[in-house]
Each structure stands twice: as structure tokens, then as C-alpha cells.
Amino acid sequence: MITQSAVEQLEQALGKDKLITAKEDLLVLGYDSTPGLHAMPDLVVYPTSTQDVIKVVEVARGHNIPLTPRGSATGLSGGSIPINGGIVICLTKMNRILEIDEENLTATCEAGVVTLDLFNAVAEKGLFYPPDPGSQKISTLAGNVMEDAGGLRGLKYGVTRDYVMALTCVLADGSLISTGGKSVKDVAGYAFKDLLVGSEGTLGIITEITVKLIPPPQTKQTFLAYFDNIRTAGEAVSKIIAAKIIPSTMEIMDKATINCVEDYAGIGLPRQMAALLLIEVDGHPAVVAEEAEALKAILEQVGSAEVHQAKDAQDAMKLAEARRTALSALARVSPTTLLEDATVPRSKLADTFTLIEQLTEKYQLTVGTFGHAGDGNLHPTVLCDERNEDEMKRAHAFYDELYEQVLAWGGTVSGEHGIGIAKKGYLAKQIGPGGVAVMRRIKSAFDPQGIMNPGKIFVSEQE
Amino acid sequence: MSDQQLLGNFTDQDAPAYEDVLQCMRCGFCLPTCPTFALTGRERSSPRGRVALARAVAEGRLDFNLAMKEEAFFCLDCRACTSACPSGVKAGEVMEICRAQVHQQLPAPKWQGTLRNLVLKKMVPNPDLMETSMLPARLYQKLGIQWLVRNSKILKLGPAWIDKAEGMLPALHPPLRPQLPDLSPAKGEKRGTVAFFLGCVMTLLYPEVSRQTVKVLNHQGFDVITPKQQKCCGAPHLTEGDRDTTREIAAFNLDLFLDLDVDAIVTDCAGCGAALKEYEEILAERADHERLHLFHQKIKDISEFLFTQGIRTEGLKPVEKSVTYHEPCHLCHAQGISKQPRELIRSIPGVEFREMKEASWCCGSAATFSLKFTDESQKILDRKLENVRKTGAEILVTGNPGCHLQLAWGLQQAQMPQSVLHITELLGLATPD
Structure with missing residues (x-):
């Protein structure tokens, strides 16, 4: 519980209007998109400047109160859930794009800028910010950085980390650090910036971000390939990569996902097919034409049932939009959607699909699988009901067995959603006790009091 | 479970x-x-x-x-x-x-409850009472009292909503319901028969708009039957949380209209259309599910109906105007009708259609929201007006009386040049008398 004196100090430091203490507000500021997770903060603050954030950290430090940063709460591993109560620091009101530097091809933003707003603002100047997580319409940039969010364009353009050039961050002792800059190269000392990306708010609170921008591709072509068998779709992905074609997007949806997305979007997806791949190649027109031909040849050779091409940019956008709704659309079918983020080396894709099918059968579950096939990043999603204990047990057993094999193949337990609360156990299996110990040491170097988003990523020594 | x-x-x-x-x-x-x-x-x-x-x-x-x-x-x-x-x-x-x-x-104070019951349970379900109640408002305009009130700024002294409500009132004409014949015959080659569901706000505040709806339907080859006994659609009761009265009204309207031998039941009010299409859910406890479903299938917004039937453009007069379109929430979100009105506007000879940004973003009218939350409503309206302004269009078309009132008032307050027309008014301009 937060003490009255801490509340008064915060009121004095920030002004009453930036503080939220009413129960009905607190009730809705302790969840994100991760199923089954919810906690009540004791208080929520809405800072409007870096100085505000520093003041909050000072008070939290003085009273030993846990601090959990939050953006739009669209995370998928529970990163912004205040499991130990305390203060939630909601950064959505720090949402100004401070600068678009056309000479250096960078943009500098406050933490709470919405990803798609940045994309649109730089697009108006003929520039391109590629990372496009599924929730880009509302996700915040600092949230993307903290979870190192991916997206549909990861295969060719990389993920959020690949675009972060500089960060301004408030540390647990109330100090402010700036790390990185607009220089293309920077090897001065430890790469704090890279440590902060993906740190899920456990090392500090980001208040400003400078990202790299690139020129947009001149043209693109978008294809939909249908398959009678999901394994064949997996083989197609491996063959395309082996042929040295790097599409900007190579997404997969299985039959369950196709049907849910079609229920929502109604754009004529093939309901009877076992799987489809959404593939986009972009770049110089000559290269795109050449890659598109090669792509079609490979798809035919592996035995794709049908290949269709999007007729124009609008058509292609509709397909990508529809793909982005996959997870939420799967939620039509059941009250609870348990989703995972397993990622394997791409040569193992077809085997992974087979394994998912076997485990689905073994544990008698309904599973919808979609994901960034080109990245080897899959989101097998169990459609279940959190009120059915037995089903939930089987769902967890399904993931335990799946992850065991994924790790044996050299894969990872999280491609892009982060560890948060939901996957602490799996991370420990992936990196071992030695790995966890190093992470704990890094954490305590940054945050000896343990007030920065405690209880996330790894099991703390107290747990 | x-x-x-x-x-x-x-x-x-x-x-x-x-x-x-x-x-x-x-x-x-x-x-x-x-x-x-x-x-x-x-x-x-x-x-x-x-x-x-x-x-x-x-x-x-x-x-x-x-x-x-x-x-x-x-x-x-x-x-x-x-x-x-x-x-x-x-x-x-x-x-x-x-x-x-x-x-x-959380019941309201007694006087509020009594007033609410009087309006929702006695007045609104009774078209005759509603029409009589508008008489003072018409006299208010006719006798010049409105001029006096507006110029004296006397309403600035009361709560903000009274001033706004007064300002929103369009020039009033006698209610349309008693005037419309039971059957308005089709012109030219007859294509079918429709029943006309005439919403309360349309008949009381926009009778001349609904007159255009009937004219357009007739010109397009449809007999229009207007049953006089029809009652309010029940949407005001749903919005105010009086679901019992909605169920009573819904049952009455459903039986009244299903007894008619018509191809469709057409309305020119998006709010009514949305409510009528919800009768199936509102009356779900009734046994006759087939009848409920049949009713749902017959309800058509005017733009939905005309688009599906295909508009006869021969004989239409050109309307040389630039037009933008505001989507009523109860048309695009509640009924999923978005493409149809745009296609209708485009099909009118001479019209230059200009898409506005955020066309499907609410205008801030939202039944009584615009009077209950005047400040918030104004901010939502300002966002809409800015998007209208950017199109530079001469005419703003919409399809719902709530939006119509709010937009017309907003444009006038902001001294913007656009006029607001219901989609059937625009079609009416192109349709010979």
C-alpha cells in the first residue's frame, strides 16, 4: 500500500490533475492484452514531461514503491501489469513528435507517441519507419522499444531494436541518461541503448526516443498463396529463403485463423484451405519483378494450391490489415485466447507445424496458428475458456512440451512479445541458471532497490 | 458454463x-x-x-x-x-x-423520474400527442418570438443546453405524418412496393426532407405505403435505458408493418433503421423467431434500398455541386452501410464527390449527448467541421436527423458556407417534380 505522505508528495510534485486514485480508474489500469493477468495499482500518474518522470521516480525511491511504466497496454506478456501494486506511470500524454531530421534521416519522439502516428508523419516527408507491430494503431513507441516489438516487416527490415538510435531514460536513482545519438556509428563504451531495448521497464523509464528512418521502397507486389496442407506452407517458406529471396513480409495463417479473420474482415479469404501465406516483395521495380517471378515458380514447385496477386496497393493494405487482426479475431471463438511466441530457425518451420498438430491432438485442444513465418516466429494460440480448469491445464502442458522441442531445435521462447510475467519460467529454461544470474546482477546494478517494474522477466530471488 | x-x-x-x-x-x-x-x-x-x-x-x-x-x-x-x-x-x-x-x-430524483416517464412512456409512443406538442414551437417561430429571444440573448442566462437546443431548431413546418397519403403511387414503370417508416424527428423537424424521400422513391418506380398508426421506433427509450417501453413499441410496429404486403420497409432515419434492425434482439424472448427475422430482413435504410435496387438515372437533372459525406454512426457502424450512400451520390449527374477525412467519426450529436455534454460535444463537432472545411465542398450530405441538426448548427456557428442536405434531398434536387 502506498502511504498518504507519498501521495501528498506526488500531488505537490506533479499537481493533482496528473494523479489517478479512484477505484474505477485503477481497475482499468492494471491489465494489458495478456489473458488472465490483472492487478490493481495503488495510484496512477500521467506525466507530461521528462521532469515529471524524474519527480515520480524520486518519490518512489524515497518510499520504496514499485514503479510500472505503461503505454497503451497492448503488450502480450504482462510487462505493464503492476503485479506488486505501487505506481503505474502512464506515458500516453507524452505524445509529441519532437523532430523529423531530414538531413540525418532520424525522428525524435516522446515516449507515448503512437507507432502509426510516427509512421504517417514521416511518410508525409517521403520517409519510412518500418517496425509495424500488430497493435501499431495504438501501441506507443516506448512500449515498442521496451518489448522490442516486431511486426509484419521484420523479415527484411528488422524489428524495433534495429531502428533505435538514441534513448533518454530516467534511472532508478532519479538520474537521467542519454545514450546513443544521431551518429550512424557509435562504439563509445558499453552499448546501454541496446541493453535498454527489450528491458521491459526493469532498468529505467524511457522518456525520449530517436529512431532511424529509411527511404521507402519504390514499389511492391503482394501475393496470397493457398495450401492444402500447412506443412507444405512451411516448406515453401524454407525454400524461398534458401533461394535467397528476402520478402518484406511472409505471414502465415492456418485454417482456424483464416476463418476467424474472414468472419471479421469479410475480404474473401479461402475458408476451406489448410493454410495461406501472405507474401510481399518490395524494392526497386526491376528487382521486385524478378523476385516475384522466382517466388511464383517456387510456390508452384512446392505444390501451392493457388496463388493470387493483390490487384493494387489498397488491396494489399487490406490483406495486411486483416492479418494484423488475427489474434483478436481468434478471440471471437472462445472467451480466452492463450497465445505464445515460439520462434525457430526457419529450416525447422515445417517440423514445427507438424509438432503443433500432434500436440493439439494429444492434448485435445483447439489451436489457431498464425505468425511471421518468414522469421520462423509463430503464434500458436489455444482457444479456451479460463473457467475450465482442466482445459487450462492441458493448454499449459501443450506449451511446455512445445517449448521443450523449440529449445532443442535452437529456437527461442519469445520472438517479439517479451518475457514479462507470463514466460519467466520458460526463459529460465532457455538461458539456464547462469543466464538468469547475470540478468539479476545487471538489474541490481541499475536498480539496487528493485523498484523498477519488479517481478518481470526473471524470477527474483525472493520469489 | x-x-x-x-x-x-x-x-x-x-x-x-x-x-x-x-x-x-x-x-x-x-x-x-x-x-x-x-x-x-x-x-x-x-x-x-x-x-x-x-x-x-x-x-x-x-x-x-x-x-x-x-x-x-x-x-x-x-x-x-x-x-x-x-x-x-x-x-x-x-x-x-x-x-x-x-x-x-441509481434512480434519479422523483421529479426527474416523473418527467422522464411522462416523455418516454406517454408522449413519445403517441404520435398525435407529439405532433400537438410541436405546435407551440411552430408558433414560437411564426409569431416572431424566436427572433426576439435570439436577439435578446436571454437564453445565455440559463443552462448551456437550453441555448443550444433553441439554436438547433430548424425552421419548422407542419408534421408530415398526417399529410402523407396512405399510398403514394410509383411513377413510370413500377418496380415494387415499400412501406415507409417515418421517424418522429423526421416527421416533426424535417418533414420536407421525408417528403423528398417519398418523391424519390415514387420517381424510382416504387409505391410508398405510409401506415398512419406507426409509432416511434423505440430508440429514444433504448438510449435512456427504458427497455420495457421499447419492447412494447417494437411489438406494435413489428405486427403493424409485417401485416402489409410490401417488398421492403424503408426509413430515411439512420437511428430508426438501426433500432428497427435490433427488434430481433430486443424481442428475442418472443417465440416467433421467423417473423422477427423476416422483419429484420425487410428493414432497409433509404440509401441501402436504392443502391441495392439500382438507381434509374435517366431523366435526372444534373446537380453541379461539390459534395462531401458525413457517415451517421447508426448507418455505418450500427448497420454497416458505408459504400451505398457514396455510390448513390456519385451516380447523380453533375455531382463532384469529395471524400472527407474521418468521415465515419461521430459528429458529437449522439441523441441527447449534444445537450447533456455540451462542451465535449462541441469538441467532437469541431473535429468534424475541420474535416468538412478541408474538403472545400459546397454541400455536406448525411442521412440522420441527429447529425443533421448538429452539423447544421455547427456550420452556422462556425460561419462556414456549406449547407447540410439529407441524401434524399440531394437526390430530390436531381429528381423532376
Whole structure:
């Protein structure tokens, strides 16, 4: 519980209007998109400047109160859930794009800028910010950085980390650090910036971000390939990569996902097919034409049932939009959607699909699988009901067995959603006790009091 | 499990179904589409937040308290979140049902309750009473009292909503319902027969618009039957949380219209159309599901109907105007009708159609929202007007009287040159008499 004196100090430091203490507000500021997770903060603050954030950290430090940063709460591993109560620091009101530097091809933003707003603002100047997580319409940039969010364009353009050039961050002792800059190269000392990306708010609170921008591709072509068998779709992905074609997007949806997305979007997806791949190649027109031909040849050779091409940019956008709704659309079918983020080396894709099918059968579950096939990043999603204990047990057993094999193949337990609360156990299996110990040491170097988003990523020594 | 209704702190009369709130997986796709979230940045005033609050009430973690009442009525019920939700959650409907809980759990002071009952239960369901009640307003305009009031600024002394309500009032004509013949015959080659559902606001405030609707339908080859006994659609009662009266009215209208031998039941009010299409759910407890479904299938918004039938353009006069289109929430979000009105506008010879930004963003009218929350409504309206301004169009077309009132008032206040026309008024301009 937060003490009255801490509340008064915060009121004095920030002004009453930036503080939220009413129960009905607190009730809705302790969840994100991760199923089954919810906690009540004791208080929520809405800072409007870096100085505000520093003041909050000072008070939290003085009273030993846990601090959990939050953006739009669209995370998928529970990163912004205040499991130990305390203060939630909601950064959505720090949402100004401070600068678009056309000479250096960078943009500098406050933490709470919405990803798609940045994309649109730089697009108006003929520039391109590629990372496009599924929730880009509302996700915040600092949230993307903290979870190192991916997206549909990861295969060719990389993920959020690949675009972060500089960060301004408030540390647990109330100090402010700036790390990185607009220089293309920077090897001065430890790469704090890279440590902060993906740190899920456990090392500090980001208040400003400078990202790299690139020129947009001149043209693109978008294809939909249908398959009678999901394994064949997996083989197609491996063959395309082996042929040295790097599409900007190579997404997969299985039959369950196709049907849910079609229920929502109604754009004529093939309901009877076992799987489809959404593939986009972009770049110089000559290269795109050449890659598109090669792509079609490979798809035919592996035995794709049908290949269709999007007729124009609008058509292609509709397909990508529809793909982005996959997870939420799967939620039509059941009250609870348990989703995972397993990622394997791409040569193992077809085997992974087979394994998912076997485990689905073994544990008698309904599973919808979609994901960034080109990245080897899959989101097998169990459609279940959190009120059915037995089903939930089987769902967890399904993931335990799946992850065991994924790790044996050299894969990872999280491609892009982060560890948060939901996957602490799996991370420990992936990196071992030695790995966890190093992470704990890094954490305590940054945050000896343990007030920065405690209880996330790894099991703390107290747990 | 699924058939068990978890009520928690809801009463069992008109409570949101627990399954419906559980369906939300909190992805946040609704957030950027919600006008009240855009306005406040406050999670509890977002669809995701409101559904989470309803869930907390159902799970007994929150009382049905004042905050629930505030959110139930602060929600515009614009349904933009329903369009955006891939999981099929209907946050607007959940809030609409919560309004019924407000009247059970947090009753208003007695005089307010009496007034509410008088209006909702006695006046609105009775078309004759409604028409008589408009007489003073018409006299008010005819005798020059309106001029006096407006120039004396006397209304600035009272609550903001009175001044706004007075300012919104269009030039009044006698109600249309008693004037329309039972049958207005088709012109040219006859293509079918439709029944006309004439909404209260249309007949009382916009009779000349609905006259154009009948003219256009006749010219397009349809006999138009207007049953005089028809009552209000029940939407005002739903919005105010009086679901009992809605059910009574719905049952009456349903039987009245289904007894007619018509191809479709057409309305030119998006709000009525949305409510009529919901009769099937509102009356779900009735046994005759086939009849309910048949009724649903017959209800057509005028733009939906004309587009499906295909408009006969021969003989239409060119309208040399630039036109932009504001989508009524109860047309695009509640009924999924978005493409049809645009195609109709484009099919009128001479018209230059200009798409506006955020055409499907609410105008801030939202039934009585514009009077209850005058400041918030103004901010939502300003956003809309700015998007209208950017098109530079001469005419702003829409298809719902609530939007019509709000937009016309807003344009006038902002001294913008656009005139607001209902889509059938625009079609009426092209249609020879």
C-alpha cells in the first residue's frame, strides 16, 4: 500500500490533475492484452514531461514503491501489469513528435507517441519507419522499444531494436541518461541503448526516443498463396529463403485463423484451405519483378494450391490489415485466447507445424496458428475458456512440451512479445541458471532497490 | 458454463450478458476509434475500459456506482468500437444495457423520474400527442418570438443546453405524418412496393426532407405505403435505458408493418433503421423467431434500398455541386452501410464527390449527448467541421436527423458556407417534380 505522505508528495510534485486514485480508474489500469493477468495499482500518474518522470521516480525511491511504466497496454506478456501494486506511470500524454531530421534521416519522439502516428508523419516527408507491430494503431513507441516489438516487416527490415538510435531514460536513482545519438556509428563504451531495448521497464523509464528512418521502397507486389496442407506452407517458406529471396513480409495463417479473420474482415479469404501465406516483395521495380517471378515458380514447385496477386496497393493494405487482426479475431471463438511466441530457425518451420498438430491432438485442444513465418516466429494460440480448469491445464502442458522441442531445435521462447510475467519460467529454461544470474546482477546494478517494474522477466530471488 | 448468467452487482432485469464482456481480450484496437477516449485519454472512458468495468461489476469487484452511470451515458453509443473490434465485442451495446441498470440501481430524483416517464412512456409512443406538442414551437417561430429571444440573448442566462437546443431548431413546418397519403403511387414503370417508416424527428423537424424521400422513391418506380398508426421506433427509450417501453413499441410496429404486403420497409432515419434492425434482439424472448427475422430482413435504410435496387438515372437533372459525406454512426457502424450512400451520390449527374477525412467519426450529436455534454460535444463537432472545411465542398450530405441538426448548427456557428442536405434531398434536387 502506498502511504498518504507519498501521495501528498506526488500531488505537490506533479499537481493533482496528473494523479489517478479512484477505484474505477485503477481497475482499468492494471491489465494489458495478456489473458488472465490483472492487478490493481495503488495510484496512477500521467506525466507530461521528462521532469515529471524524474519527480515520480524520486518519490518512489524515497518510499520504496514499485514503479510500472505503461503505454497503451497492448503488450502480450504482462510487462505493464503492476503485479506488486505501487505506481503505474502512464506515458500516453507524452505524445509529441519532437523532430523529423531530414538531413540525418532520424525522428525524435516522446515516449507515448503512437507507432502509426510516427509512421504517417514521416511518410508525409517521403520517409519510412518500418517496425509495424500488430497493435501499431495504438501501441506507443516506448512500449515498442521496451518489448522490442516486431511486426509484419521484420523479415527484411528488422524489428524495433534495429531502428533505435538514441534513448533518454530516467534511472532508478532519479538520474537521467542519454545514450546513443544521431551518429550512424557509435562504439563509445558499453552499448546501454541496446541493453535498454527489450528491458521491459526493469532498468529505467524511457522518456525520449530517436529512431532511424529509411527511404521507402519504390514499389511492391503482394501475393496470397493457398495450401492444402500447412506443412507444405512451411516448406515453401524454407525454400524461398534458401533461394535467397528476402520478402518484406511472409505471414502465415492456418485454417482456424483464416476463418476467424474472414468472419471479421469479410475480404474473401479461402475458408476451406489448410493454410495461406501472405507474401510481399518490395524494392526497386526491376528487382521486385524478378523476385516475384522466382517466388511464383517456387510456390508452384512446392505444390501451392493457388496463388493470387493483390490487384493494387489498397488491396494489399487490406490483406495486411486483416492479418494484423488475427489474434483478436481468434478471440471471437472462445472467451480466452492463450497465445505464445515460439520462434525457430526457419529450416525447422515445417517440423514445427507438424509438432503443433500432434500436440493439439494429444492434448485435445483447439489451436489457431498464425505468425511471421518468414522469421520462423509463430503464434500458436489455444482457444479456451479460463473457467475450465482442466482445459487450462492441458493448454499449459501443450506449451511446455512445445517449448521443450523449440529449445532443442535452437529456437527461442519469445520472438517479439517479451518475457514479462507470463514466460519467466520458460526463459529460465532457455538461458539456464547462469543466464538468469547475470540478468539479476545487471538489474541490481541499475536498480539496487528493485523498484523498477519488479517481478518481470526473471524470477527474483525472493520469489 | 456458457448458459450460466453471472450477475454479480447487476440486477437480473436487463443486465449485460457475462459472455459478452468476457469476449474482450483487451487488444486495444477499439481505442483509436473512440471519440470519448480521444477526448479524455482516460482508459475508463474507452470501450476496452468500459467493458472491463462492466466485467468488474459482473464479477462483484465493483459496485454499480456513479462511475458506471457516468460511463453509461458518456459513451456516445456511436458503435465505432464495434466496427473496429475483431473479437466481436459490442461495447456500445453493453453501455446501452447499463443505462437500464442506472434507472434500477441509481434512480434519479422523483421529479426527474416523473418527467422522464411522462416523455418516454406517454408522449413519445403517441404520435398525435407529439405532433400537438410541436405546435407551440411552430408558433414560437411564426409569431416572431424566436427572433426576439435570439436577439435578446436571454437564453445565455440559463443552462448551456437550453441555448443550444433553441439554436438547433430548424425552421419548422407542419408534421408530415398526417399529410402523407396512405399510398403514394410509383411513377413510370413500377418496380415494387415499400412501406415507409417515418421517424418522429423526421416527421416533426424535417418533414420536407421525408417528403423528398417519398418523391424519390415514387420517381424510382416504387409505391410508398405510409401506415398512419406507426409509432416511434423505440430508440429514444433504448438510449435512456427504458427497455420495457421499447419492447412494447417494437411489438406494435413489428405486427403493424409485417401485416402489409410490401417488398421492403424503408426509413430515411439512420437511428430508426438501426433500432428497427435490433427488434430481433430486443424481442428475442418472443417465440416467433421467423417473423422477427423476416422483419429484420425487410428493414432497409433509404440509401441501402436504392443502391441495392439500382438507381434509374435517366431523366435526372444534373446537380453541379461539390459534395462531401458525413457517415451517421447508426448507418455505418450500427448497420454497416458505408459504400451505398457514396455510390448513390456519385451516380447523380453533375455531382463532384469529395471524400472527407474521418468521415465515419461521430459528429458529437449522439441523441441527447449534444445537450447533456455540451462542451465535449462541441469538441467532437469541431473535429468534424475541420474535416468538412478541408474538403472545400459546397454541400455536406448525411442521412440522420441527429447529425443533421448538429452539423447544421455547427456550420452556422462556425460561419462556414456549406449547407447540410439529407441524401434524399440531394437526390430530390436531381429528381423532376
